Amino acid sequence: MTTWTLATALLSHWRRRPLQFGALLSGLALATALWSGVQAINAEARASYARAAIALDQNGLANLVSPNGGSLPQSAFVRLRRSGWNVSPVLEGDYRFGTTRLRVIGIEPLTMPAEAQTVDLGNAGDLLSFISPPGTLVVSPGTAEKIRGQTDLALRVSDRMLDGAAFVDIGLAQSLLRRDGELSRIVIAENQRPGLEPFGALVPALTVREPNAQTDIEQLTESFHLNLTAFGLLAFAVGLFIVYSTIGLAFEQRRPTFRTLRCLGVSLRVLAVLLLAELVLFALAAGAVGVAIGYLVASLLLPGVAATLEGLYGASVPGTLSLRPEWWLSGFAIAMAGTLVSSAQSLLRLMRVPLLAVAQPQVWGRSSQAGRRIQVLAAAALLALSGALLLWADGLQAGFGILGCLLLGASLLLPAVLSGFLTVMQRTSSGALVTWFCADTRQQLPGLSLALMALLLALAANVGVGTMVSSFRLTFVGWLDQRLAAELYVAARTEPEADRLRAWLATKVESVLPISSVDAEIRGQSMQIFGVVDDPTYRKHWPLIAGLPDVWDRVASGEGVLVNEQFWRRERLRIGDQLDLANDWKSTVVGVYSDYGNPKGQVIAGINALTSRYPQVSRLRYGLRVQPDQVADLRASLSGEFGLPPDNIVDQAALKEQSRRIFDRTFLVTGALNIFTLGVAALAMFLSLLTLSEMRLPQLAPVWAMGVTRRDLALLELLRPLVLWLTTFIAALPLGLALAWVLLAVVNVEAFGWRLPMHIFPYEWVRLGLVVLAAAVVSVFIPLRRLAGLAPSELLKVFASER
Amino acid sequence: MASLSGSQAASEGFAGLGSAAEGFSVPQPGLPFRFPADHGPHTDFRIEWWYLTANLEAPDGTQYGAQWTLFRSALAPREANGWSSPQLWMGHAAVTTSGDHFVAERISRGGVGQAGVVAEPFSAWIDDWQMKGLAAPGSDQLAELNVTAAAKDFSYELRLSATGPLVPHGDNGYSVKSAKGQASYYYSQPFYAVTGSLALPTGNVAVTGKAWLDREWSSQPLAEDQTGWDWFSLHLDTGEKLMGFRLRDAGEGFTSATWITAEGRPEPLPAGTLQIVPVRTAKVAGRRIPVAWNVRIPSRGFDVTTRPLNDQAWMATSTPYWEGPISFGGNVGGRGYLEMTGY
Amino acid sequence: MERYICAIVLILAAMVIALRNLSKSYETAEGRLEVLRGIDLDLGAGDSVALTGESGSGKSTLLHLVAGLDRPDSGEIVVGGRDISKLDDRGRAAYRRTEVGLVFQQFNLVPSLDVAANLAFHAKLAGRHDPAWENELVERLGIGPLLTRYPEQLSSGQQQRVAIGRTLAARPGLVLADEPTGNLDETNGDAVLELMLSLSKGTGSTLLMATHSQRLADRLDRQLHLRSGKIT
């Protein structure tokens, strides 16, 4: 027999069962799709962090900076060069090209160390035009689109550039930013010759800023991506459940074929190789489809992700997706790996089961007692591990570990729980039909349990993440009300205008709250110090979560400062701890306030304390307290009197609205992934039911023959999955709440640095329950219709035909 | 960085030296040098160099060569303060031993003080490399020099003292480079006595010897079809010096030479008088390079064969070339330097 | 108890089966296949009748019609005074549940129920669950050790025994058996048949059994032979 004939014999199985074939391919494709979609998003984001790292001086090199954060003289650079140091100057600043504001980064390409020269400036000719007047802007494709026509400078487009930033020659930067002879920092190359005079002797006024091991943005967004990856994995696992059960079924159903083939002299090896080849072929096909769908999913989700990253972390990620090999290759790889993992058991069984073992497809999926016990033990171990991690481990990884163990353990436990529940029902019921119903459902459990586990995971994730997001939102909105207490926020354009504004406002409003801040580096973290006046607004509204009784007096007197929650948790600060705020400014922590949505630490000091240390601090922005009904008038007279553009006068309502919008966008992706996962789980259920429905006849025929109408049988068939869905849904509620709790109390604290109170939203459960019900009905519908339309002769064949 | 001025050697001659001189000044015959001003940069010319080569010897007789060069290359015929200066500077430093050849390169923009040349008090520098005049104001600024260079694997400090006068080449410093009339301004100080020290990976060595400084500037010293040159500076045991070069083209090439008497009087030799013929080639940096030459001036009965101290004196810089110390023998002996470009 | 027995007696008395001009055909790819062409048959209560005929002669078809599993093209099936061919799906299901017991050649048992539950299943459906009677059946059928097993864990003979027990546990007025011993060897087949005969005699059920085996047929009260769609 030729290989081709053999292959045809094996493949004919799929032709006769297009449904199973569809299930296999769609399961695999969906799993791959969600996985590679998430990978694509992550890859895109990572690439843009790399761009950010290039643009934002995070290339792993140390820098010389001025300790007060200001500029430093170019002469320092020349002096270092002339002493033999391999250093290169950088000047950064914001510059507006027409309506587009860009981060202009001036570099000196001839001295820029190779390891820092991540953007290709082109050949020698391009380089010359980069350094020669008028000069060239190296920008991202997106930025190039925006500023085309807004500048006479030549544009050079580089994929590796960050949106909103431009590389220019140092000389051009100095003239654009009007900072002749000034530098922001001096990059120190790694490659230095020995015997150089130390910096302390050459440029005593400057300090060395060591490079970050990891870029700031990467660090900040790590948790977010971990989140996405976790979701991707979850979805992938759910999809693999489908693949696993379909492959298992197909192998079982083909056992008579295998038997016949082997009787005809086909060796086990040839058979295994053929089957493996078949699987690889499917994996490739499904992988291709999956990657394509994944691309679609990712490009649908990416704008949301970009918005999230922008809103939550200030990281700029383009909203468009590029086909990066790292994710589409990983898509194929995971499709392949998934297929092999899912088929390993079946293949092994094929190798081990004796040649003439009776073909009994109907026992498919019946797990042995021992198997079930192992599963329960594994579940118990996982749950115990989750508890242990909760008690004794910390860190973000541990948080996700807790989540993973909890979810996996609970889902492994599910079949046993359902089976136990059904056994009890069966024992206690006396009616023949109820007994049969329970027994039959229990018998179907192994075939459905993977789909049910998937469903449990998806539902629990839905409940958990939903609870987390809603709790977060509730807290956030309440916090916004406290935090944005001033009715109107204005920003003057210049310091003299600010002086006039203050004088003018003195008589017009209840109080004027200056918003002044400086950038500082505290405990090695870059953060902001805000100065506040002593005002009832703060005393009444500011969202303190811990503090001394007279905290505001202490802040006003300059004796103490407030820190935000994330800084407090990160640094494990306690009230009364000393904090070095600047070179000669130490203060005491007297209170902690919640500061959601801010990735960085923050300190609030009395305004006097701040201005005495930083006399040059900008005093352009103010919060104004007025009666709510006067806001519109005040707004009008502000723009009339000072000609302030609308952007400079923002009222509280608008600000809150904007914050809420950012918040909602932030969790858009989570919501979407949630729905996708649920969809895959529903599909898994549907496919399992469909597959099972092919094997229902031998189960139903005797019952029908004994006098149960087809209608009643159909109703029972409808009821069965509904009962399973419902029980799973009920089981998912406590699991989801546990998940939410871990997210709020463990993962969020590690990832963002804030802890949120948990609220419960039963109404959302009802909604989810209805969605689940609808999905269940849909998933049952097709198998049921097949059953209802069954002719008696079909049922009779069961008794007549040799199967 | 590939190269400051492009390396399309074939089409524009070596290192772009054959490109047209748009807007730049062009050397004219009959204009005498004015010192010390001419020691400084001529920013209206496209290219310029301060080129020092030294044949050195340790107390135990070990031979060394040292090179210190500062190139100026202008993108536009002007100078400006700050980063908008169109002047680019490039420094090459090398030490050659019989077994090693150490090379370093520095590149810098003009206008900010990272590199430059001041005529009086004389100073030429790029980063921490420097050629500093020690002579009193008003006297010959190149008579006493302190030269330093340092890189990862070597450094040196040389003290130079001129024992003879500055020597103009060609027609009073107007040095013709091709039959088509390309020319440069060219003078030398070939009479330095050197003391100093080399710091090499193997340790420090005190050295003495002879050095030769070339000063040359131009805007288009090569004709378009000239692809490179072979240039010799020879200290004859008789105290006489010989500067000679051949510019290669598709045909015979263009040779020129200056015979310098022991007193420092230049005797420019007519084009074609110098005859050079390779006698041995070596595989250097993947190419065949003639490292030993027969150099003849038949009218003077001068006939020597040169030998390099190190075949592999390859300057692996952004514009690579061969530059190394040589010794020669024949009807007169001596030492010198050989530079070969465009191979 | 009195009334219960009366009811059974009534049912048994009523269990007189009359087939009148019964015809059944199937649509096949080759065209219309007339399997039964006007069958007329009367069975009295407590009768045991063997139905023989070549393979494909329509024995199973006839049994299915009498069991209310399928409908005839024309003719009447009067059981206990009702024409069951006129009943709707629900009515025929009730008829099967309460009045008929079926034993097929194979796949008689509900796979998801263990032997004990299978045994009680039909009786419970019929509303005649009688543990004492079931215990007796278990004993007589010798399936006591199998009660907690599942059908797939039984041999064919064991399965058939359970199927017979399941049928008789419900005390149906009419037992229809379609080659109940076809999968069994001679000894086992005889034993199973013996059991079925004696048990159905004990419950006073009418037995209609299709079989190929003349030996088995001989042991029943009457024999009917199917040929060309007619009883001869």
Ligand SMILES: Nc1ncnc2c1ncn2[C@@H]1O[C@H](COP(=O)(O)OP(=O)(O)OP(=O)(O)O)[C@@H](O)[C@H]1O
């Ligand atoms: N559902 C059906 N569709 C078409 N033809 C059928 C169907 N069921 C049975 N037949 C045909 O009807 C005829 C009678 O079948 P039946 O099963 O009643 O025969 P039988 O006497 O029981 O045979 P056997 O002794 O082999 O069991 C056969 O020719 C069979 O092929």
Ligand SMILES: [Mg+2]
């Ligand atoms: Mg039959």
